Amino acid sequence: MRYCIFCGVKIPADAKFCQNCGKEQPETSGANAPEVTADETTDPATGVLASPKAKIMVGVGVFVVMIAVFTGTMILVNAK
Ligand SMILES: [Zn+2]
Numbered sequence: 001m002r003y004c005i006f007c008g009v010k011i012p013a014d015a016k017f018c019q020n021c022g023k024e025q026p027e028t029s030g031a032n033a034p035e036v037t038a039d040e041t042t043d044p045a046t047g048v049l050a051s052p053k054a055k056i057m058v059g060v061g062v063f064v065v066m067i068a069v070f071t072g073t074m075i076l077v078n079a080k
Contacts, residue, residue: 001013004018004020004021004023004025005023005025005026006018006021006023007020007021007023009021011025
């Protein structure tokens with residue numbers, strides 16, 4: 001018996017897929033199991049990136065767009 005690397009439920013040692021979440025399991029050895037980083041976690045409910053880093057990146061993107069719009073407005077005002 002071992003555990004699903006994604007949701008943690010008990011699964012048969014020879015199971016290729018988790019019976020709970022359906023995710024494919026790595027080879028039984030477990031030595032070369034893929035490392036799941038926090039940056040790649042997604043919210044299962046929405047499918048949207050849920051990591052704090054992703055939210056920061058979205059925030060920075062919005063900020064940059066606002067600066068670009070503001071700068072463009074200033075240029076138009078000064079051109080008149
Ligand atoms: Zn699972």
